[in-house]
Structure formats: structure tokens, C-alpha cells
Amino acid sequence: MIERTPILNAVTHTILGVGLLVMCFPLVIAFVAATLPYEAVIDVPMTLVPGGELLENAVKAWERGEFATQGVNSVIMTLGILFGKIACASLTAFAICYFNFRFRMLAFWLIFITLMLPLEVRIVPTYEVAGNALLPLQQLLDVLWLTDLVAWLSGVEIALEWNLLDTYWGLTLPLFASATATFLFRQFFLTIPEELAEAAKMDGAGPLRFFFQILLPLSKTNIAALSVIMFVFGWNQYLWPLLITTDPEMRTLVMGLENLIPSEDELPEWNVAMAGTLMVMLPPIVVVLVLQRWFVRGLLGGEK
Amino acid sequence: MANVSMRQVRKSFGATEVIHGIDIDIGDGEFAVIVGPSGCGKSTLLRMIAGLEAVTAGEVAIGDRVVNDLEPKERDVAMVFQNYGLYPHMTAFQNISYALRIARRPKAEIRERVERVARILGIEELLARKPSQLSGGQRQRVAMGRAIIREPDVFLFDEPLSNLDAKLRSQMRVEIKRLHDELKATSIFVTHDQVEAMTMADRLVVMNQGVIEQTGTPRQVYRRPGSTYVAGFIGAPAMNLLPATLSDDGAAVEGRGMGRIALPNGAGPDRSGHRVMLGVRPEHLAVVADGSGGLLAARLLYAEDLGASRLLHCAVGDDELIVHTQDETGDRPGDTLRLAADPANLHLFDAESGRRLEAVDGG
Numbered sequence: 001m002i003e004r005t006p007i008l009n010a011v012t013h014t015i016l017g018v019g020l021l022v023m024c025f026p027l028v029i030a031f032v033a034a035t036l037p038y039e040a041v042i043d044v045p046m047t048l049v050p051g052g053e054l055l056e057n058a059v060k061a062w063e064r065g066e067f068a069t070q071g072v073n074s075v076i077m078t079l080g081i082l083f084g085k086i087a088c089a090s091l092t093a094f095a096i097c098y099f100n101f102r103f104r105m106l107a108f109w110l111i112f113i114t115l116m117l118p119l120e121v122r123i124v125p126t127y128e129v130a131g132n133a134l135l136p137l138q139q140l141l142d143v144l145w146l147t148d149l150v151a152w153l154s155g156v157e158i159a160l161e162w163n164l165l166d167t168y169w170g171l172t173l174p175l176f177a178s179a180t181a182t183f184l185f186r187q188f189f190l191t192i193p194e195e196l197a198e199a200a201k202m203d204g205a206g207p208l209r210f211f212f213q214i215l216l217p218l219s220k221t222n223i224a225a226l227s228v229i230m231f232v233f234g235w236n237q238y239l240w241p242l243l244i245t246t247d248p249e250m251r252t253l254v255m256g257l258e259n260l261i262p263s264e265d266e267l268p269e270w271n272v273a274m275a276g277t278l279m280v281m282l283p284p285i286v287v288v289l290v291l292q293r294w295f296v297r298g299l300l301g302g303e304k
Numbered sequence: 305m306a307n308v309s310m311r312q313v314r315k316s317f318g319a320t321e322v323i324h325g326i327d328i329d330i331g332d333g334e335f336a337v338i339v340g341p342s343g344c345g346k347s348t349l350l351r352m353i354a355g356l357e358a359v360t361a362g363e364v365a366i367g368d369r370v371v372n373d374l375e376p377k378e379r380d381v382a383m384v385f386q387n388y389g390l391y392p393h394m395t396a397f398q399n400i401s402y403a404l405r406i407a408r409r410p411k412a413e414i415r416e417r418v419e420r421v422a423r424i425l426g427i428e429e430l431l432a433r434k435p436s437q438l439s440g441g442q443r444q445r446v447a448m449g450r451a452i453i454r455e456p457d458v459f460l461f462d463e464p465l466s467n468l469d470a471k472l473r474s475q476m477r478v479e480i481k482r483l484h485d486e487l488k489a490t491s492i493f494v495t496h497d498q499v500e501a502m503t504m505a506d507r508l509v510v511m512n513q514g515v516i517e518q519t520g521t522p523r524q525v526y527r528r529p530g531s532t533y534v535a536g537f538i539g540a541p542a543m544n545l546l547p548a549t550l551s552d553d554g555a556a557v558e559g560r561g562m563g564r565i566a567l568p569n570g571a572g573p574d575r576s577g578h579r580v581m582l583g584v585r586p587e588h589l590a591v592v593a594d595g596s597g598g599l600l601a602a603r604l605l606y607a608e609d610l611g612a613s614r615l616l617h618c619a620v621g622d623d624e625l626i627v628h629t630q631d632e633t634g635d636r637p638g639d640t641l642r643l644a645a646d647p648a649n650l651h652l653f654d655a656e657s658g659r660r661l662e663a664v665d666g667g
Contacts, residue, residue, distance in 0.1 A: 198385070
């Protein structure tokens with residue numbers, strides 16, 4: 001809009017400024033608290049002038065929260081979820097867009113509908129499956145009387161079990177499916193001209209070669225954008241890791257933060273807790289900053 | 305090298321049949337052009353030869369192999385697409401060599417063959433560029449390179465020139481023909497442009513609504529169109545078609561505003577009173593001086609000056625016709641012109657079926 005409206009400009013900037021303040025104030029508090037010594041942080045009201053003990057607090061938080069082990073776990077979980085989601089979603093979208101099979105649209109809509117069922121809603125059945133990932137298969141065999149048949153024929157009873165509790169598989173596998181990512185890939189694949197697939201066919205490329213050598217390279221920006229979203233999503237997982245891990249060795253950073261929150265009969269060392277929080281926040285921020293150019297481009301669907 | 309033949313080929317999408325039983329034989333090394341309006345099934349036919357579309361019924365053979373159930377890559381055909389179908393993330397070199405790389409040819413051979421093809425097409429210095437850095441004509445060349453490099457039995461072209469501007473189009477037309485003369489591979493070229501069809505074809509196949517209207521050399525199709533449809537489609541401006549009736553002895557036609565026109569061979573008395581369409585091409589009509597007889601009298605509506613020649617739009621009774629003339633007469637709209645034509649250049653079609661009446665063929 002080419003308009004000169006000084007009053008309107010002032011109003012919009014004020015609104016913008018207030019919004020920014022509301023968004024950023026908690027972060028500022030966290031940062032300031034993380035830099036203060038213990039005595040300063042328990043003052044009421046707390047000062048808003050940063051102190052000089054950020055490093056000390058951070059080191060304390062690192063040790064107390066066992067960030068070394070948990071950091072490794074967090075990275076493994078996040079990257080696992082990231083790659084799993086992108087692999088699943090792109091392959092699913094490939095199947096839906098490029099293969100003509102019965103119930104194709106039904107499959108698409110079923111996937112689409114799961115958008116409405118976040119993990120929190122299906123957490124109990126998911127947990128049960130994670131307890132034994134082969135349970136659905138076992139039940140299928142039971143229903144088909146195959147277990148009984150085998151038991152009767154050979155005397156061997158089939159009891160399938162694959163326990164995912166307290167494993168990296170358990171942290172990542174149940175989160176692989178992503179309707180959002182599948183949908184984004186599908187929308188992108190639909191914009192790729194059909195001639196490309198036909199040209200590849202004429203050139204003698206099979207479906208998988210077409211997928212890896214043509215579709216995926218073309219989806220680069222799309223994948224980058226998804227990676228940003230999925231990285232933040234994976235990193236911030238809290239409820240699921242909390243549920244599926246009991247072994248302290250398998251805990252993640254976001255869960256570890258809980259350890260830093262002072263309980264009733266401890267010193268309220270909020271400065272240490274905040275320093276830990278800042279560190280845990282850092283990786284997603286870095287990823288967003290580094291990939292934001294790609295992120296915007298991928299969401300806008302732009303090429304070049 | 306191979307010939308391509310189709311036997312009673314049909315194609316349905318769901319319940320609608322779009323190709324209604326087609327028979328063609330295209331000889332080894334021939335350049336066949338399939339021409340027709342959009343939606344006539346010409347691209348579908350091409351895609352069935354390519355293997356991109358399944359054949360509903362009938363038989364498609366390349367060489368002596370029936371290829372109905374073969375994958376595109378097993379048919380030894382290459383295709384040039386309307387929108388080029390180049391891989392955007394690959395350079396021209398990678399685009400052209402993709403098929404060979406899939407076939408795992410040795411690196412040196414690939415390089416050598418790409419360079420040879422690039423030389424033929426004059427795109428040696430463009431090989432490092434991506435499609436987005438190429439102009440329309442250059443992309444077209446890369447797309448052709450991708451087809452040529454495989455040295456296929458059959459080339460298929462799906463309206464490859466329709467995205468180019470007029471000047472480039474006529475240039476590429478000549479170039480594709482030159483390439484064909486050089487490579488001598490059987491080529492099938494689909495277009496809706498009758499100029500492309502006339503200029504490029506060894507053999508012209510005119511399609512309409514899923515059936516073949518006529519095949520023949522461009523000259524044959526132009527000289528003896530088999531139906532009013534072909535007469536109207538091939539040649540620009542289109543052939544004039546005037547309703548008329550055969551005279552009692554079948555030796556002449558009569559129509560509103562044209563008097564009696566004698567036919568060189570006659571149609572035979574058995575067809576007397578038959579309703580026909582009299583066809584004459586604009587370029588076969590000439591304006592003659594008053595009183596020197598001529599074919600018919602027409603009222604000039606307006607004249608289009610093309611520079612080298614003029615198009616005179618005239619009215620005969622309620623019907624309109626066009627005269628393509630090089631005469632520079634000073635006629636004005638509203639004038640009455642006497643028009644003449646060599647009887648050998650008159651065409652007669654059945655008014656109902658639109659088919660050519662063979663008995664009255666001139667010359």
C-alpha cells in the first residue's frame with residue numbers, strides 16, 4: 001500500500017511494540033535471571049539489570065541436569081523423528097500422488113483425518129503398542145486362529161514381543177507418522193508437471209529411481225522447511241518421552257529441565273533453572289535462524 | 305529402425321471411448337504427422353505407442369514386436385514433450401545423458417555421445433546450463449537431444465513446437481526435418497497446426513473425434529480431401545464449401561446464386577437431384593472480367609491485404625466464401641465480382657455424410 005498515514009503508522013507500531021513486549025518479556029526475565037547470583041534472584045521484585053554469573057549458572061545447570069547424557073538423547077530423538085517423519089511422509093505422498101491403486105483417496109483421507117488426532121489423544125493405545133510393538137500382529141494372528149494352528153501343528157506357541165519402552169525406537173518410532181508433512185509433500189508433488197514423470201519413464205527410470213533422483217532433489221526447499229518445523233516439534237517433545245522412559249539414562253533435555261525446577265525443600269535456585277532453560281532453547285533457535293531463508297521459501301512454494 | 309502399425313486400436317477412459325478402432329501402418333524411416341483439432345485423440349494415440357497409456361483393445365506393434373504389454377523403456381522409442389519435460393535440477397548435459405546413465409553406460413561413451421548429439425543440435429556451449437537458464441528454443445533442442453541420444457527405433461513428438469513463437473517455430477520445423485533426413489528414424493509427430501502438418505509430413509494422418517479421416521501424402525490430402533472435414537482442416541484459409549444440387553443428368557450442379565456449373569466427369573444420372581457440397585479452394589478462385597462467363601457471381605464484403613496477396617471475403621446468396629488472389633483490382637465492398645475456377649479444381653462432397661463423391665473427381 002502506498003499511503004502516507006502518520007497516525008495509522010504510529011498506532012500500528014504501538015500495537016506491534018506491545019505485542020513484541022508481551023512475547024519477549026518472559027524470555028528477557030529468563031535471561032536476566034540466568035545471569036544473576038542466587039541472592040539477587042530471590043529478591044522481590046527481581047531486578048531487570050543482568051548480572052555477571054551466566055557462565056557459573058550454566059555450568060551448575062549442566063551438571064545438575066545431567067545435560068551431557070540427556071543432550072545426546074535429545075539429539076538422537078530429534079534427528080530420529082525428523083528423518084523418520086520425512087522418510088515416511090515423502091514415501092506416503094509419493095504413493096498417493098503417483099500410483100493408481102484402489103482406495104487411494106480413502107487412504108489419503110484416512111491420513112488426513114489423523115491430523116485431528118494428536119499424540120495426546122491416542123496416547124494410551126500408543127503406549128500399549130510401544131510396550132509390545134508386535135502386539136497388533138499377534139492379535140491378527142490370534143484372530144485368524146493362526147497361533148492355535150501353529151501350536152496344534154508344532155507345539156510351539158507364537159508369542160511375539162518387541163518392547164520399545166526405554167529405547168530410542170520407543171522415543172521416535174511412534175512419532176514417525178505425520179499427516180501434516182504428508183499433506184505438504186502431496187501438495188508439492190501435485191505441482192510437479194506430469195511430463196516429468198513420463199519423461200523419466202521414457203528414459204527408463206523406475207519408480208524408486210524417479211523418487212530419489214528427481215522428486216527428492218526437487219523437494220529440497222520443501223524438505224528444509226519441514227525439517228525446521230519437525231526439528232522444533234521433536235526437540236520439544238515432553239509428554240511422550242516422560243511416559244515411555246523410566247531409565248534416567250534415556251531421559252531427554254526437556255524432561256531434564258524438570259530436575260532443575262526447585263522443589264519445596266530445596267534452595268529456590270531459579271537462576272540455575274533459567275540458565276538451563278536458555279541452553280535447552282538454544283538448538284531450535286539456531287536451526288530456525290540458519291534455515292529460515294529456506295523455511296520461508298519452502299512454505300511459499302517458490303523455486304530458485 | 306522399425307515400422308509402427310496399429311490394428312483396430314481402441315481406447316476408453318472409464319465409459320467414454322475416445323479412440324474408435326484405428327488402423328495405421330507407418331513405414332520404416334517415414335515421417336508421419338498426425339493432425340487434428342484438440343480433443344480428437346491424437347495425443348492419446350501417440351501416448352499409446354509410447355506406452356504411457358494402456359491400450360484398451362487392439363494391437364500396437366513396433367517392428368515385428370507387439371508392444372501392448374511392454375513398458376515404455378522396453379519399446380525402444382523416445383519422446384519429445386510439448387512442455388519439454390526437462391528435469392529442472394539437472395544441467396542440459398545431465399538431462400541428455402540421463403537415459404544412458406540409467407543404462408550404466410561407461411562414462412567416456414556417455415560424454416562422447418552427448419557431445420556428438422550437442423554438435424548435431426548446435427548446443428555444445430549450453431551443456432552446463434540448467435533448463436531455467438535456457439530460452440524456449442534452447443530447451444526444445446535439449447529435449448530433442450535427450451531423445452536422439454538413445455538412438456531409438458521410433459521418435460515420438462507431442463506438439464513440440466506449440467510453445468515456441470512463430471519465427472522459432474518455422475525454424476525448428478526445418479531443423480526437425482533436416483534431423484530426420486540425417487537420422488532416418490521412423491518419426492511420428494502430433495500437431496494441431498496444419499502448416500506443420502503440410503510442411504513436415506511424408507505421410508499425413510488427419511484425425512477427427514477418435515477416428516482417422518484420411519491418410520496420404522500432404523499433396524494427396526490437399527488435392528483430394530476425402531471429406532468436408534479434411535477439406536476444411538487442411539489448407540489455410542479453409543476450402544470454400546457451398547451447398548448445391550446435382551442436375552438431372554448428373555453432369556452439373558446448381559445452387560443458389562451460382563447458376564449451372566458443369567462438371568468435367570459428371571456424377572452419373574443415378575445421383576440426379578442429390579444434395580451435395582461444392583468445394584473450391586480460395587487459391588483456385590480467380591476474379592474475371594464481367595461477361596466472360598465464370599463460375600458464379602459474388603458480392604464483395606471486404607478485402608484483407610496480406611501484402612503479397614489479398615483475401616477477398618465474398619457473399620454468394622447466404623453463404624460466404626473467400627478468394628485468395630494476387631490481382632490488384634480496384635474493387636470495393638459491395639461490388640459484384642465474377643469468379644472463375646478450373647473445373648479440375650472443384651470438389652464434390654455428399655451433403656449428408658460429408659464424404660467425397662469419387663465419381664466426379666476431376667483431373
